[in-house]
Amino acid sequence: MKDSRPARWARLAPWALIYFFVRQLKELAQGMIYAIPALAVSVSVSDLFNNTWLMAGIALLIISTLTTAFLRFWFFRYRVYEEQIEIQSGVVAKTHINLPFWRIQNIKIERPWYYRLSTYAVLIIDTAGSATEEATIVAIPQASAIALRDTVSAVKAQHSEVSDSRSTDKDTHRNIYSNQDQDQDQDQNTHANTSPEPHIANTADVLNSRTLSDLVLHGMTNNRIWILLGVLTPFLDDLSQWGVNWLSQHGIEPEQLIQNMSLPWWQWAALVLTGASFIIALLMLFSVCGAILTYYGFTLTREGGRYIRRSGLLSQQEVSIQRSRVQRITIRQSALDVLVKRANVSFEQNRNGQRDNNEGSAARLLIPSVTLEQAASLTTDVLSHAHSLYASFWKIHTAFLFHHLLIRLFPLAIVVGVLLNVKLQSFPTASFVVGIALCAILILMRFLRWGYALDQEYLYIRKGLIGKTYHTIPLFKLQQVAMQQSVMMRRKGLVHLKIILASGAAHIPFMEHRHAQYIMDYALFKCESDARSWM
Structure with missing residues (x-):
């Protein structure tokens, strides 16, 4: 894409303010997530919301986030000319990125939900270098983003053709000086190994699409419920207490209910299994919703x-x-x-x-x-x-089994067994043996895969x-x-x-x-x- 005025720098659209603000909030959330477990252990949720200093700190944090977002927006410039993209950004630490089209690895176009009411998009540019060389233009017209992506692809394709032709010329020059007895064999290998990628017509072919049922299946088979459980771990005590209080407000006392119920052990086991299945299904619902949000219309x-x-x-x-x-x-x-x-x-x-x-x-x-x-x-x-x-x-080789069973698993099992025998009055022999057997079965399954x-x-x-x-x-x-x-x-x-x-x-x-x-x-x-x- 060639600009008739290459010296002129372009500003971002005002929609970029929203992007920078949301990005600031994400960075703050990622930094504060490590402090959540400590706060959950030392301070109750009710104390947090009743603390006036904390509310003042949150207000100050929001104001500083808005200010930083505006400064990032104001100091952002970009321009496209002579088959390259230049970006200037940064408030205190200035950054200048110059990306020739042929060095761009791929272009990703995103439209966050808060951009859906506009005609703008986020252009994410990856190079073949380090992650620090990634460039982002956060509010560019969607039509311009698509046109830029197509132009970059055309320039890269032309550059690849030139590289392939040079490589083929080198191989041809090298083969001229080879022995005649080896020419026939090398010609066949050279034809198979140095031929360029097969030409593909420049037409749009839909190779795959996903239906809603496919996405539901993806959410169920590739769920992330354990990540959610890990996030909720610091709040389990508060959540369980909230559940008990909610039942008490509705006339249900869990402790009295358990004491008055005389059920056989297998019914208790079925009740616990049913409750656990309900909780897992509820958590799996979050995974299904995440799959639909991410891959809808794939x-x-x-x-x-x-x-x-x-x-x-x-x-x-x-x-x-x-x-x-x-x-x-x-x-x-x-x-x-x-x-x-x-x-x-x-x-x-x-x-x-x-x-x-x-x-x-x-x-x-x-x-x-x-x-x-x-x-x-x-x-x-x-x-x-x-x-x-x-x-x-x-x-x-079966040495994989020997290494993991005899060198890793069994010595560790002996040490753990001795420690349990010393610490516990009654050693759980049956449970210990079953645990070792399960570990051995997992190692065997790993070997067979x-x-x-x-x-x-x-x-x-x-x-x-x-x-x-x-x-x-x-x-x-x-x-x-x-x-x-x-x-x-x-x-x-x-x-x-x-x-x-x-x-x-x-x-x-x-x-x-x-x-x-x-x-x-x-x-x-x-x-x-x-x-x-x-x-």
């Missing part, structure tokens, strides 16, 4: 060599990534996903130094709760001829406990491969294989040395002989 579209995900009920999101920048594809099934034969598919690219890789991360495009057939189809659409779900996997496979283009890794996770890794995109080996492993000819990608790390434990060496050598060959860019 569509995955392919436009040329670009994949675009659009979703969101209140806050709309549009995430775009290039096909050539996908570093690996992960198919993940939770325990419930295995039962209903569904999976979550992730297209992973450069993580930009991000610590987390959650569902809303710009480094990952997630397609929720698809069938296994749809997961296989999506995988082959991005990585041609990949078949992680149907590969024949090699198992890891591990597997790896290799073909001409991809390395496949399978792992999990009750659920399953499949990684599909293009060999020519590997950044680093390393083998780790202890003294005991050296005697048995075993190694741990560690694989580094731009999207993160993967590893295979307790595999045979000859298999690991072959994978390393073949991956090095693919990286040297394949002229395709890993980005």
